[in-house]
Amino acid sequence: MAQLYTPSQIVKNFPRTCLRGIGQVMFQDNMWTGLLFVIGIFWGAYAEGFPAVAWGLVVGAVVSTLTGYILQLPDKNGAQGLWGFNGCLVGCAFPTFLGNTVWMWIALIICSAMTIWVRTGLDNVLGRWKMSSFTFPFVLSTWFFLLASRLLHGMPPEYMGSPELPGDVHTALNTGFGDLVVYWLKGIAQVFLINNWVTGIFFIAALAVSSIRAAVWAMISSAIALATVIWWQGPGADISEGLYGFSAVLTGIALGATFCNFSWKSAIWTVIGVFITVFIQAAMNAFFSPIGLPTLTGPFCVATWIFLLPAYEFFQPKNAQ
Amino acid sequence: MAQLYTPSQIVKNFPRTCLRGIGQVMFQDNMWTGLLFVIGIFWGAYAEGFPAVAWGLVVGAVVSTLTGYILQLPDKNGAQGLWGFNGCLVGCAFPTFLGNTVWMWIALIICSAMTIWVRTGLDNVLGRWKMSSFTFPFVLSTWFFLLASRLLHGMPPEYMGSPELPGDVHTALNTGFGDLVVYWLKGIAQVFLINNWVTGIFFIAALAVSSIRAAVWAMISSAIALATVIWWQGPGADISEGLYGFSAVLTGIALGATFCNFSWKSAIWTVIGVFITVFIQAAMNAFFSPIGLPTLTGPFCVATWIFLLPAYEFFQPKNAQ
Amino acid sequence: MAQLYTPSQIVKNFPRTCLRGIGQVMFQDNMWTGLLFVIGIFWGAYAEGFPAVAWGLVVGAVVSTLTGYILQLPDKNGAQGLWGFNGCLVGCAFPTFLGNTVWMWIALIICSAMTIWVRTGLDNVLGRWKMSSFTFPFVLSTWFFLLASRLLHGMPPEYMGSPELPGDVHTALNTGFGDLVVYWLKGIAQVFLINNWVTGIFFIAALAVSSIRAAVWAMISSAIALATVIWWQGPGADISEGLYGFSAVLTGIALGATFCNFSWKSAIWTVIGVFITVFIQAAMNAFFSPIGLPTLTGPFCVATWIFLLPAYEFFQPKNAQ
Numbered sequence: 001m002a003q004l005y006t007p008s009q010i011v012k013n014f015p016r017t018c019l020r021g022i023g024q025v026m027f028q029d030n031m032w033t034g035l036l037f038v039i040g041i042f043w044g045a046y047a048e049g050f051p052a053v054a055w056g057l058v059v060g061a062v063v064s065t066l067t068g069y070i071l072q073l074p075d076k077n078g079a080q081g082l083w084g085f086n087g088c089l090v091g092c093a094f095p096t097f098l099g100n101t102v103w104m105w106i107a108l109i110i111c112s113a114m115t116i117w118v119r120t121g122l123d124n125v126l127g128r129w130k131m132s133s134f135t136f137p138f139v140l141s142t143w144f145f146l147l148a149s150r151l152l153h154g155m156p157p158e159y160m161g162s163p164e165l166p167g168d169v170h171t172a173l174n175t176g177f178g179d180l181v182v183y184w185l186k187g188i189a190q191v192f193l194i195n196n197w198v199t200g201i202f203f204i205a206a207l208a209v210s211s212i213r214a215a216v217w218a219m220i221s222s223a224i225a226l227a228t229v230i231w232w233q234g235p236g237a238d239i240s241e242g243l244y245g246f247s248a249v250l251t252g253i254a255l256g257a258t259f260c261n262f263s264w265k266s267a268i269w270t271v272i273g274v275f276i277t278v279f280i281q282a283a284m285n286a287f288f289s290p291i292g293l294p295t296l297t298g299p300f301c302v303a304t305w306i307f308l309l310p311a312y313e314f315f316q317p318k319n320a321q
Numbered sequence: 322m323a324q325l326y327t328p329s330q331i332v333k334n335f336p337r338t339c340l341r342g343i344g345q346v347m348f349q350d351n352m353w354t355g356l357l358f359v360i361g362i363f364w365g366a367y368a369e370g371f372p373a374v375a376w377g378l379v380v381g382a383v384v385s386t387l388t389g390y391i392l393q394l395p396d397k398n399g400a401q402g403l404w405g406f407n408g409c410l411v412g413c414a415f416p417t418f419l420g421n422t423v424w425m426w427i428a429l430i431i432c433s434a435m436t437i438w439v440r441t442g443l444d445n446v447l448g449r450w451k452m453s454s455f456t457f458p459f460v461l462s463t464w465f466f467l468l469a470s471r472l473l474h475g476m477p478p479e480y481m482g483s484p485e486l487p488g489d490v491h492t493a494l495n496t497g498f499g500d501l502v503v504y505w506l507k508g509i510a511q512v513f514l515i516n517n518w519v520t521g522i523f524f525i526a527a528l529a530v531s532s533i534r535a536a537v538w539a540m541i542s543s544a545i546a547l548a549t550v551i552w553w554q555g556p557g558a559d560i561s562e563g564l565y566g567f568s569a570v571l572t573g574i575a576l577g578a579t580f581c582n583f584s585w586k587s588a589i590w591t592v593i594g595v596f597i598t599v600f601i602q603a604a605m606n607a608f609f610s611p612i613g614l615p616t617l618t619g620p621f622c623v624a625t626w627i628f629l630l631p632a633y634e635f636f637q638p639k640n641a642q
Numbered sequence: 643m644a645q646l647y648t649p650s651q652i653v654k655n656f657p658r659t660c661l662r663g664i665g666q667v668m669f670q671d672n673m674w675t676g677l678l679f680v681i682g683i684f685w686g687a688y689a690e691g692f693p694a695v696a697w698g699l700v701v702g703a704v705v706s707t708l709t710g711y712i713l714q715l716p717d718k719n720g721a722q723g724l725w726g727f728n729g730c731l732v733g734c735a736f737p738t739f740l741g742n743t744v745w746m747w748i749a750l751i752i753c754s755a756m757t758i759w760v761r762t763g764l765d766n767v768l769g770r771w772k773m774s775s776f777t778f779p780f781v782l783s784t785w786f787f788l789l790a791s792r793l794l795h796g797m798p799p800e801y802m803g804s805p806e807l808p809g810d811v812h813t814a815l816n817t818g819f820g821d822l823v824v825y826w827l828k829g830i831a832q833v834f835l836i837n838n839w840v841t842g843i844f845f846i847a848a849l850a851v852s853s854i855r856a857a858v859w860a861m862i863s864s865a866i867a868l869a870t871v872i873w874w875q876g877p878g879a880d881i882s883e884g885l886y887g888f889s890a891v892l893t894g895i896a897l898g899a900t901f902c903n904f905s906w907k908s909a910i911w912t913v914i915g916v917f918i919t920v921f922i923q924a925a926m927n928a929f930f931s932p933i934g935l936p937t938l939t940g941p942f943c944v945a946t947w948i949f950l951l952p953a954y955e956f957f958q959p960k961n962a963q
Contacts, residue, residue: 071954103873103874107874107921110914110917110918114918114948117948117949117952117954118948120951120952120954121947121948121950121951121952122951124771124951124952124953125771125951128449128770129445129446143925144918144921144922144925145921145925146925147808147924147925147926147928147929148874148921148922148924148925148928150808150809150924150928150931151808151876151877151924151927151928152871152874152875152876152921152924153874153875153876154873154874154875155874162807163807163808163809163932164807165483165484165485165486165611165612165613165807166468166471166472166484166612166613167471167484229473231424231475232424232469232473232474232475232476233473233474233475234472234473234474235472272431275431276431276435276465279428279465279466279469279473280465280469282468282469282471282472282473283464283465283466283467283468283469284468285472286468286469286471286472286612287468287612287614289471289612290484290611290612290807290932291807291808291928291929291931291932292807292808293929305442306435306438306439306442307438309441309442309443309445309446310438310441310442310445311445312392312438312441449770450766450767486804486805486806486807486932486933486934487789487792487793487805487933487934488792488805550794552745552796553745553749553790553794553795553796553797554794554795554796555793555794555795556793593752596752597752597756597786600749600786600787600790600794601786601790603789603790603792603793603794604785604786604787604788604789604790605789606793607789607790607792607793607933608789608933608935610792610933611805611932611933626763627756627759627760627763628759629763630762630763630764630766630767631759631762631763631766632766633713633759633762
């Protein structure tokens with residue numbers, strides 16, 4: 001666990017380390033990608049009247065990156081942005097779902113920090129199969145606090161859906177071309193829980209700065225997910241907010257542009273993976289309905305594990321760690 | 322991953338490979354067992370007015386076996402029927418629970434194929450403890466699609482129970498001797514989701530062709546499960562359809578006739594395992610009640626893992642892989 | 643698996659082995675600790691009008707310890723009390739939640755025995771990461787039977803809460819100093835499911851006999867948990883019965899006095915662990931609300947795994963096995 005940097009270098013590098021952490025949410029070790037993500041998030045959060053989501057992002061990224069230094073983890077990981085990507089998502093999720101109270105912000109800070117050791121622990125387990133925890137440390141830690149909010153009134157579940165038995169929610173959907181483009185872009189923006197199509201454009205640009213292949217797979221994946229959920233007649237309200245897109249986008253970037261070498265075979269594999277992510281998304285939505293819990297990026301983690309664990313030579317996987 | 326067969330041999334062997342896959346649902350690498358299962362299933366499916374279940378079985382077995390060849394997995398496994406047993410159960414489950422639509426059949430095909438790589442992945446994990454995934458690839462993949470059907474109206478949950486809080490469903494039960502025999506045989510038939518006592522007789526015969534010991538344990542296990550759930554006063558409607566029997570039957574064949582060498586000790590171990598499977602069945606029924614999801618053969622997988630994982634010398638376990 | 647004792651020694655040592663098992667619920671390999679636990683439990687169970695809980699404790703400890711001998715497990719583990727701690731908790735839990743019927747007692751005996759092989763199996767798995775199953779064999783086995791009780795009327799869920807969607811249960815709480823002391827002591831007593839503050843005093847004394855450090859961490863942890871859940875405005879009825887304390891107490895003893903060497907760093911680590919246990923407790927309460935299942939000591943297991951799995955050098959962990 002040799003450390004690369006002196007304290008003064010840590011301070012100097014800190015903003016870059018945080019931005020790379022934000023870029024790593026979509027697997028890009030690139031501070032410019034991170035910066036464009038931040039701009040897109042601030043745009044969308046203010047446009048939608050939820051500025052706390054953008055500030056939560058900053059707090060989450062800073063707190064979790066600091067925690068990595070405090071715990072003296074190997075700073076090579078930190079420099080690659082591997083400390084920040086879970087924490088910044090915690091920072092987006094808390095104000096999206098919980099009331100804006102002091103207790104919520106304290107919980108946000110604790111939960112962002114916690115993702116660091118949850119990640120180390122899960123990676124200790126999954127590393128046995130050369131597998132990574134992806135964003136599951138964010139998902140698991142945030143689930144604990146969002147569920148707890150049902151019973152702890154200092155941190156109320158103000159913007160979470162009501163718990164209800166899963167049922168017949170057949171809401172209509174406008175399917176004009178302009179509408180579809182908006183849903184498609186929102187599917188990308190929702191990776192950071194932003195319900196705004198302009199943010200989706202920022203995100204595509206941000207990916208393209210680092211990897212054209214990642215940007216293309218994000219666009220393809222959101223389109224496949226949208227087509228699939230419309231064909232299978234999913235709930236209109238969720239489709240129009242991009243809620244069937246974000247996990248599929250992450251699966252697409254993970255399989256198509258990160259953990260498999262390029263080939264026609266791996267491209268087909270990715271398309272199937274994105275397609276099945278939509279069903280896993282619907283399944284987890286139904287499963288969590290009686291407790292009113294959002295899936296977060298859980299469906300992406302489950303789908304990507306399912307498609308990487310077999311480690312078929314056929315798809316020329318890279319090491320997923 | 323040396324391949325045993327040339328393409329022309331694959332074509333010639335294909336029906337046998339599929340039949341062995343169907344036989345492996347009850348751990349029998351025997352095409353005649355598979356054939357008798359198919360006959361019993363067609364009998365029961367047509368008798369109960371659900372012919373799609375029988376045709377689903379055929380589609381599922383063919384698709385998943387083909388997928389094994391397409392992915393170029395080691396064909397020694399295929400020849401033993403290890404590619405077909407999850408897929409054929411997917412094929413029975415989809416028409417049992419979902420409406421008969423085009424979207425359902427497309428999903429059935431995707432899900433049958435998917436069991437192949439879910440199985441490889443799970444076995445990569447469980448293999449560390451010399452444990453196999455049994456029918457859990459079928460269970461997990463099918464759970465995703467059945468849950469998704471609550472929200473995706475192209476594939477409606479037509480024959481699934483309504484989601485409801487678990488409660489006081491004390492339905493009466495006729496316990497004449499003839500009734501008990503019917504429940505006991507249905508417990509065996511329900512392994513392939515068939516609610517027909519004649520099918521149960523076919524299945525006993527099918528097992529006996531391959532292994533008398535397996536047939537005997539299937540009969541004993543269904544009887545133990547029936548006695549247990551009647552003594553503990555379980556819900557009459559489920560008992561009379563054999564729904565407390567099928568997981569116990571699989572546990573009995575797995576522990577009693579497949580993964581333990583014969584001895585008085587391992588026989589007692591098997592009886593305890595079958596007995597506890599009944600409680601795990603009831604527990605999972607209650608757990609899934611608010612989302613209206615059937616357990617499928619999940620209780621068998623959980624129970625058998627619990628009884629094989631300790632790997633006590635005492636019971637002379639064979640390698641469960 | 644050399645055996646230490648002859649049959650006559652086993653008989654002679656049996657009471658001591660059982661008492662050590664009871665002591666191990668709070669990680670103390672000490673028969674006097676176990677004896678004081680038993681006295682505190684009998685006091686509380688009779689005072690609260692639930693004598694069956696105390697007798698269940700005895701039956702569970704005896705049955706599970708006997709099972710260890712019958713299965714011929716290495717009796718070094720038995721002598722350390724590692725066979726009894728799950729079984730005795732099963733014995734407390736069944737009469738706490740289920741109606742007092744013959745079928746309940748038979749199930750109690752089976753479930754106590756079952757914890758032995760569930761523990762061997764889980765430890766086989768978790769041992770790969772030098773981790774132990776703690777009280778999870780008790781938790782998992784008991785969850786099966788408590789859930790099953792919703793459907794099996796021979797063993798009715800008489801004292802379990804009704805299944806309901808998680809919601810707005812903001813009950814008031816008296817916070818006079820005397821009240822707080824009672825809640826704080828009940829938080830410790832509830833480790834054995836006893837709702838009685840005097841029992842809490844017995845338990846602190848019992849811990850102090852074996853380890854002052856463990857007694858101090860139990861007291862600190864119950865206090866932290868109480869303060870946290872009051873600040874975050876949890877449900878008054880549960881707080882006043884100590885139901886937010888018991889898992890936190892176990893996390894505190896595990897991290898603070900058992901699996902980390904003493905240092906300021908590990909003390910801070912323990913405090914954070916105890917704090918987060920409260921949120922995991924609330925989260926699991928909400929998660930299980932629609933099926934009306936108690937969390938038992940599940941939140942402690944989850945929290946302690948999360949804090950031990952990273953195995954940071956920073957906190958000087960001992961081997962958790």
